[in-house]
Amino acid sequence: MKKFKPDKNALLTMRVSVLVVSLLIMAAVRLYIPVNIIVAIIGIAVLTAVIFADCVYLPLYFAALSYETDGKSISKRSGVVYRSHKSVKLSTVQYTAAVTTPFSKRTGLNFLVLFVYGGQLRLLFLRYDDFNELIRLANGSGKELP
Amino acid sequence: MICREHPLRILRYSLKNIWLLIFPLLRGVSVFHFDPAGIYAWVKGAWMDIAVLGVILVYGYIRWYFSEITVTDEAVMHSEGFIVKIRRTIPFEKVSSASTETPFYLVPFRAVTVRCDTGAGLFKSADMKLMVTQRAGETLMAHIPDVKKEKAFKSLPKPSVVSVLLFSVFFSSGFSGAVYIAAFFFKGGDIAHDILSIAMSRITEQAEHIYVKLLSGIPKAAAMTGMFFMGAWLLSFIMNLLRYSHFQLSADTDCINVAFGLVKRRRHRIMTKHINYIDMRQNLIMKLCGAVTVNISCPGYGYDSHLPVLMPISREKNLGSINEYPSLPRDGRLKYRPRFTAFFTYAGLPAAGIVLTALLYGSAEALPLNLADLSLFLVIMAEIPLIWLTMVKTVALCTSGLSVYDDRIILRCSKGTSFHTVIARRENVVMAQIKQNIFQKLFKKCHVVIWLSGESRSKYKVKSLTESQGIEIRKLIQHNSIK
Numbered sequence: 001m002k003k004f005k006p007d008k009n010a011l012l013t014m015r016v017s018v019l020v021v022s023l024l025i026m027a028a029v030r031l032y033i034p035v036n037i038i039v040a041i042i043g044i045a046v047l048t049a050v051i052f053a054d055c056v057y058l059p060l061y062f063a064a065l066s067y068e069t070d071g072k073s074i075s076k077r078s079g080v081v082y083r084s085h086k087s088v089k090l091s092t093v094q095y096t097a098a099v100t101t102p103f104s105k106r107t108g109l110n111f112l113v114l115f116v117y118g119g120q121l122r123l124l125f126l127r128y129d130d131f132n133e134l135i136r137l138a139n140g141s142g143k144e145l146p
Numbered sequence: 147m148i149c150r151e152h153p154l155r156i157l158r159y160s161l162k163n164i165w166l167l168i169f170p171l172l173r174g175v176s177v178f179h180f181d182p183a184g185i186y187a188w189v190k191g192a193w194m195d196i197a198v199l200g201v202i203l204v205y206g207y208i209r210w211y212f213s214e215i216t217v218t219d220e221a222v223m224h225s226e227g228f229i230v231k232i233r234r235t236i237p238f239e240k241v242s243s244a245s246t247e248t249p250f251y252l253v254p255f256r257a258v259t260v261r262c263d264t265g266a267g268l269f270k271s272a273d274m275k276l277m278v279t280q281r282a283g284e285t286l287m288a289h290i291p292d293v294k295k296e297k298a299f300k301s302l303p304k305p306s307v308v309s310v311l312l313f314s315v316f317f318s319s320g321f322s323g324a325v326y327i328a329a330f331f332f333k334g335g336d337i338a339h340d341i342l343s344i345a346m347s348r349i350t351e352q353a354e355h356i357y358v359k360l361l362s363g364i365p366k367a368a369a370m371t372g373m374f375f376m377g378a379w380l381l382s383f384i385m386n387l388l389r390y391s392h393f394q395l396s397a398d399t400d401c402i403n404v405a406f407g408l409v410k411r412r413r414h415r416i417m418t419k420h421i422n423y424i425d426m427r428q429n430l431i432m433k434l435c436g437a438v439t440v441n442i443s444c445p446g447y448g449y450d451s452h453l454p455v456l457m458p459i460s461r462e463k464n465l466g467s468i469n470e471y472p473s474l475p476r477d478g479r480l481k482y483r484p485r486f487t488a489f490f491t492y493a494g495l496p497a498a499g500i501v502l503t504a505l506l507y508g509s510a511e512a513l514p515l516n517l518a519d520l521s522l523f524l525v526i527m528a529e530i531p532l533i534w535l536t537m538v539k540t541v542a543l544c545t546s547g548l549s550v551y552d553d554r555i556i557l558r559c560s561k562g563t564s565f566h567t568v569i570a571r572r573e574n575v576v577m578a579q580i581k582q583n584i585f586q587k588l589f590k591k592c593h594v595v596i597w598l599s600g601e602s603r604s605k606y607k608v609k610s611l612t613e614s615q616g617i618e619i620r621k622l623i624q625h626n627s628i629k
Binding site for chain 2: 095117
């Protein structure tokens with residue numbers, strides 16, 4: 001049984017992304033809304049959301065997220081409020097979709113979607129090496145695909 | 147093999163955004179006059195639109211450039227996107243059906259659309275759809291199992307022109323429904339026109355004048371509506387004829403090849419092991435003539451604007467001769483069948499409707515203004531579908547049933563006005579459900595619903611079996627799932 005944890009860099013990337021998006025929202029609000037009190041209210045709301053996301057939700061989400069495989073099946077544990085445990089047999093995987101982003105070796109934004117009968121299993125924020133290993137595993141026979 | 151999609155794909159990628167420029171373009175075209183100074187003035191005025199068009203085309207080109215197809219011995223991979231890169235990988239052994247489409251407008255460009263489907267993914271959409279050159283399409287399809295000539299079934303019935311013609315007639319947006327609605331408006335409009343004109347002439351001496359002015363439009367509107375339905379059916383018929391023309395079928399134990407289409411030629415390769423079940427459909431006319439349409443449920447086949455048809459129309463006795471094909475029944479006898487006492491469950495409602503409509507007609511004779519004529523017409527129009535439905539359900543009672551064999555399950559039932567004969571492997575039966583209402587509980591009867599695996603919900607109901615038969619069927623199916 002091999003365990004995979006999400007890339008720690010992905011947590012940092014997500015925190016920075018949330019911060020950047022919130023700054024953009026605030027800039028737009030400052031630019032287009034002339035009433036200071038409304039700007040202040042929106043600013044407080046956005047700041048609260050950013051603090052909650054960056055300091056509470058994202059760390060808990062990443063702490064709860066884990067994957068494990070025994071070579072025959074892949075399991076995913078996730079969830080902050082509601083914990084879920086999903087498992088699929090590798091033999092039932094019909095096809096895969098691997099999603100990568102620029103500098104994903106550094107940012108940890110590597111995603112793998114396993115399509116099975118009646119649904120899909122999304123493996124999120126994988127380390128680049130884990131990502132490649134899981135692709136090989138999911139596509140069968142352990143052979144490296146280009 | 148590594149290749150890109152066909153360059154025509156640049157247009158497809160760009161077209162998603164190009165509609166944004168349709169109104170500025172139309173405005174520009176309307177004021178454009180050809181002379182060198184005019185061109186300069188036009189470019190000067192429309193530089194922003196031209197720049198946006200350029201950006202859209204460059205975006206389409208970049209998307210095409212970064213779209214790459216890789217074919218290995220094990221799998222086909224398609225990667226797309228230049229910021230967020232998505233790479234789909236479909237192993238060939240998981241492909242349930244693959245097809246090539248060659249519309250007439252792609253022929254001069256030597257382009258072909260290839261679709262690969264598996265048992266997973268979104269319903270009614272291909273897991274991988276690529277537009278490639280014919281050579282690349284052939285290379286890709288060479289990796290998909292094909293019918294081997296030496297193993298091919300020799301006795302498969304060949305779909306004839308007549309069978310495609312009949313199939314198009316029967317399956318063109320409800321042939322009988324269109325005829326019925328057209329008749330309703332033609333004849334009903336005519337009668338309504340007569341009645342109202344007579345009524346108006348009684349009421350006033352100026353009736354003729356009013357009739358000419360006001361009522362002459364009624365039959366015309368009715369006729370137009372009737373013609374509309376007939377026209378809609380005719381259009382559907384022509385579309386079906388073009389879609390299923392030149393129907394070709396070949397099969398061996400592992401694979402089925404189906405090709406059809408005049409304007410857009412489609413060639414499908416279906417892997418036999420991925421077929422969920424076979425569904426032989428009939429309506430009452432086909433049932434009486436011994437004709438049948440063979441459909442299959444296989445992921446990726448029959449969801450893109452055509453029916454999942456394997457054989458358009460064939461005689462039932464001819465199907466019996468293709469014993470080599472593993473999933474067709476060798477005998478038509480069914481073990482579990484409803485008794486004739488179940489007539490009311492099957493045909494009770496439409497039969498009651500016939501009687502009720504006749505009774506209503508009896509009470510309509512007292513109506514004033516010659517409305518009896520109209521009521522006679524309405525009764526006849528109501529009785530036709532009710533009598534038809536009673537006949538269908540009576541035939542369904544005589545033919546419905548179910549048999550469970552070691553390797554397969556065969557069931558016959560009716561849905562609406564069509565008859566279904568379903569043959570599925572035992573492993574493709576998901577569940578057997580017994581349904582009983584309070585009266586069935588009293589008389590120890592039940593409906594048996596068989597759920598089959600498939601991309602969409604597939605369930606078939608055999609009505610009014612005995613309770614003991616239902617329990618026996620459920621046990622047999624559960625036994626199989628435990629095994």
